[in-house]
Amino acid sequence: MNIPCILIPALVGLICGILGYLLGKMNSKGDDSLALSLQADLDACKANTRNLNTKIASLEAELAAKAKIQATAPQSFTSNVTPALLFDSALAATVFGKKIKEDDLKIVEGIGPKIEALFHDAGITTWKTLSETPTEKLQSILDSGGENYAIHNPSTWAKQALLAYEGKWQELKDWQQGLLGGKE
Numbered sequence: 001m002n003i004p005c006i007l008i009p010a011l012v013g014l015i016c017g018i019l020g021y022l023l024g025k026m027n028s029k030g031d032d033s034l035a036l037s038l039q040a041d042l043d044a045c046k047a048n049t050r051n052l053n054t055k056i057a058s059l060e061a062e063l064a065a066k067a068k069i070q071a072t073a074p075q076s077f078t079s080n081v082t083p084a085l086l087f088d089s090a091l092a093a094t095v096f097g098k099k100i101k102e103d104d105l106k107i108v109e110g111i112g113p114k115i116e117a118l119f120h121d122a123g124i125t126t127w128k129t130l131s132e133t134p135t136e137k138l139q140s141i142l143d144s145g146g147e148n149y150a151i152h153n154p155s156t157w158a159k160q161a162l163l164a165y166e167g168k169w170q171e172l173k174d175w176q177q178g179l180l181g182g183k184e
Contacts (some may be wrong), residue, residue, distance in 0.1 A: 088167055095169035103127055108160040109176040110152060118145045131162035156184060 092100035100107055103126040105116040122141045124130050130138075138154035156179060163172040178184070 085165060085167060091167065092169050095173050105130060105161070107164050107172075108157050109179045110154070110157060115142070115145075115149060115152065118142070118149060127161040127165035131158050131165055133158060 087102040089100060089102070096107075105111050105119055105124070105127070106113060107127075108130070111119070118141060119125070119130065119138075124133055124138075124141075135155050135158065138157060139150075142149040142152050142154065160172060160176065163169075163175070
């Protein structure tokens, strides 16, 4: 069979055209499905963002309500609520070799049971409170107790109380070994 030379290029061109058309159609269908998939992902992200924004607004409203309740709470209730560090009695006992009660002011070198009672009467009942009380205020409390108390020097007591409050037991013990009656 003798096919004229001019028909071969036309036939090849026709086949390439048909294949190109089919490939183009297939490719455009892939683009459409990719676009649809991306649109679905975008819609899902938008819905998730709306849900998160709703949850954030709800949590902010709840937080504001709690802050309002706390602000209107009686003073006697809120003054007793202080964020505190966790007290590790086992660690304190290991370092000091004896059981230590939380907020026992007598752990401070220079404070005994009578001075502790004097401070409790003045509202100083925790290591944190003692650590935040200026030395002058501590001295005035001692002075008000009489001359048996006034002779004490509370200059290191706030720092000792802070170490106890922070649970720095070894540091406290090491420092106390160099103190004499709570004085440097």
